[in-house]
Amino acid sequence: MRLKGEKIPYRGKEYPIKHKYNKFRFVCDKCGRCCCDIDIMLNPYDIIRICNRLKITSVRFLKDYASITLGADSRVPIVLLNTRPRCVFNKKICTIYEDRPTNCRGYPVGRITMTDKDTGEEEAGYIVNDNCSAIQTKKRQTIEEWLRKEKADEYFNISTRWNRFITKLIQKGFPKNNEMFNFLFIKACYDFDNNLYNKLMAAKGISQFKTAEDKFNFILDNAEPLILNIASKVNFDKVREMLEKNKDK
Numbered sequence: 001m002r003l004k005g006e007k008i009p010y011r012g013k014e015y016p017i018k019h020k021y022n023k024f025r026f027v028c029d030k031c032g033r034c035c036c037d038i039d040i041m042l043n044p045y046d047i048i049r050i051c052n053r054l055k056i057t058s059v060r061f062l063k064d065y066a067s068i069t070l071g072a073d074s075r076v077p078i079v080l081l082n083t084r085p086r087c088v089f090n091k092k093i094c095t096i097y098e099d100r101p102t103n104c105r106g107y108p109v110g111r112i113t114m115t116d117k118d119t120g121e122e123e124a125g126y127i128v129n130d131n132c133s134a135i136q137t138k139k140r141q142t143i144e145e146w147l148r149k150e151k152a153d154e155y156f157n158i159s160t161r162w163n164r165f166i167t168k169l170i171q172k173g174f175p176k177n178n179e180m181f182n183f184l185f186i187k188a189c190y191d192f193d194n195n196l197y198n199k200l201m202a203a204k205g206i207s208q209f210k211t212a213e214d215k216f217n218f219i220l221d222n223a224e225p226l227i228l229n230i231a232s233k234v235n236f237d238k239v240r241e242m243l244e245k246n247k248d249k
Contacts, residue, residue, distance in 0.1 A: 006125075015127040015128070015129070015130075016127070017112070017125035017126065017127060018125065018126045018127065018128060018143060019125065019126065019143070020126065020142060020143045020144035020147070021142055021143075021144065022126075022142065022143055023140045023141060023142050023143075024108075024109075024128045024135070024140070024141070024143065024146075025135055025136060025137050025138065025139060025140055026108055026128075026132070026134055026135050026137060026139070026141070026146070027134055027137040027139045028134055029133070029134045029137075030093070031132075031133070031134070032086070032090055032092075033132070033133075034104075034107055034108075034132060035083065035086060035087040035090040035094070035104075036083065036084075036085060036086045036087070036090075037083065037084050037085060037086075038083050039080055039083070040080060040081040040083055040087070040101060040103050040104065041078055041079065041080055041081075041103065042066065042079045042080070042081055042101050042102075043102065043158065043159055043162040044162065044189055044190060044192065044216055044219050044220075045102075045155070045158045045159075045162070045212060045213065045216040046101035046102055046155075047061060047062075047066075047079065047190060048192075048212045048215050048216055049099040049101075049212050050065070050096055050099055050101070051193075052099070052212060053096055053098070053099040054096070057193040058190060058191045058192050058193040058194075059191055059193055059194070062079065062190060062191055064088075065081065065082055065088050065089075066079050066080060066081055066082055067079070067080050067082060068080075068186060068190070070177070070182075074166060074170060075176035075177055076166055076169065076170070076174075076176070076185065077182050077185050077186050077189075077190070079190050081101065101155075102152075102155040102156065102158070102159045105150050105151070105152045105155050106147065106150060106152040106155070106156065107129065107132075108128055108129040108130070108131075108132050108134075108135060109126055109127070109128055109129075109143055109146055109147065109152070110126065110127050110129065111124055111125070111126050111156045111159075111160075112124070112125050112126070112127065113125075113160050113163075124156075126143050128143070158213065158216060161220065162220070165220055165223075165224075169224065174227075181227070184226070184227045184230055185223075185227060188219070188222070188223040188224075188226045188227050189219060189223050192215075192219055196226060196230075197219075197222075200222060200226070201218075206218070
């Protein structure tokens with residue numbers, strides 16, 4: 001399977017799919033336009049990193065810095081960073097720059113992963129968003145050089161794992177537009193600083209996580225069984241009451 005030369009639609013335009021060795025022009029001039037009026041979707045790893053940096057809980061983060069809606073296609077809850085009219089973390093400079101989320105870290109490069117229907121093999125391709133004025137600068141670099149400089153591959157790899165998890169849930173027939181599923185999904189995947197996970201961590205002898213990725217892995221490993229277990233055995237209203245007791249005031 002070869003992705004190079006194919007095109008993919010993105011925000012009303014079609015972008016050619018590129019490989020890591022392709023070069024492009026870009027030097028960020030810190031204009032901040034990419035931080036305004038744009039949908040920045042967050043995965044649990046992004047949320048963990050930002051919460052760690054700000055030293056706040058996921059409850060506080062979701063309340064003050066983000067919003068939750070349903071994915072247009074998946075109909076699974078997604079978290080969007082507050083970016084209207086301007087990103088909540090843009091104070092002339094990015095106040096969380098070292099822990100900025102996946103979509104920001106790779107910009108203007110985005111990664112897509114496609115699976116060959118015949119072989120099942122995955123191949124990564126890249127698109128370069130040409131809406132930014134800084135794309136016209138003289139400096140040229142390969143996509144690989146840019147991603148290495150921005151440490152973006154780590155984030156992209158985790159994002160791919162998260163997308164696989166969502167795809168697996170959908171393929172298993174998890175209910176769409178179901179209040180109980182949506183609530184439990186949010187608590188298991190995004191609002192993870194709650195009594196549910198505290199009890200699970202204690203049962204497994206875990207007091208804290210060494211890295212953000214360790215915590216992400218724990219969430220990824222336990223989210224589905226938590227949702228299934230609670231949904232099948234416990235009264236929904238009681239679960240909601242239990243989990244919402246620890247909300248920040």
